[in-house]
Amino acid sequence: MIYGRLENVAAEAATLPENILEGLKFLERTDLAALPEGKVEIDGDRMFALVQDYTTKPKDTVRPEAHKRYIDIQYVALGREQIGIAPLAKVSEIAEDLLEDKDVCFYSNAPEESMILLSTGGYTVFYPWDVHRPGCSADAESVVRKIVVKIAL
Template sequence: MILDSLSNARYYEHAHPLFAKAFKFLLESPLATLDIGRIDIQGDDVFALVQEPDGKDIVGAKLEAHRRYIDLQMIVSGDEVMGWAPLSGLGHDLGFNEEKDCGFWSDKPMAFFPVRPGCFAIFFPEDAHAPNCGKGKSRKIVVKIKA
């Protein structure tokens, strides 16, 4: 997992062959005015999901993980809290949907951290994460990057 400010994207763009495309999109797009929904960046290899979720209580936060994609979650407005735990330490698997590339676990996150506007979190397939926690609505861009 990586947590940082978008202003430091240059430090991470070489960590994966497709990260440069993802960061270029985030740095050059009008994130506050993009339409809600999917935006193709490089077909199914790199695409963005523009979302405005309502925050939920961390008490009921469910950990999720993906096998085929890395999540780069960028907060545009509002405040969000995200939970994290290493996938290797989880034991209460609630099932994995191969078609949606998403599985859930009933274990609790090991840590919670705030992600403020202008910041991002990257979750690799080895990272379980609990997004969309907090109070109120946030605007975020989730860039899905083929692992």
């Protein structure tokens, strides 16, 4: 997992993997407020973005998830949310396995989960070994505009 702010990408560029940097540069150069909800093509199936507008929910109503074929850069363009993070190696109880069709597996719980607060301008990078629980309310519900850049492994 990587945690950062888009405003610091230039300073961190030398420390980031090339594919992650490419995804962050897409976020930097794009008018994110003007994007419609849904899928935005960047480079075919190798890299694309999902634009999401939603209201955060209580943590206990959001299922932890992980992906197998894609890395996620989750960027909060507007609002604030908490995201849970836990090691996949500690999670065992699968609630719903959609890896084959939709590259997502949902889990019933996330032992050793830590919570991260993301506000406008913040991003996280989740790898396939990172179980994450996005869209959780912090102090109260928040309207969020999130862009998830999906990067094929």
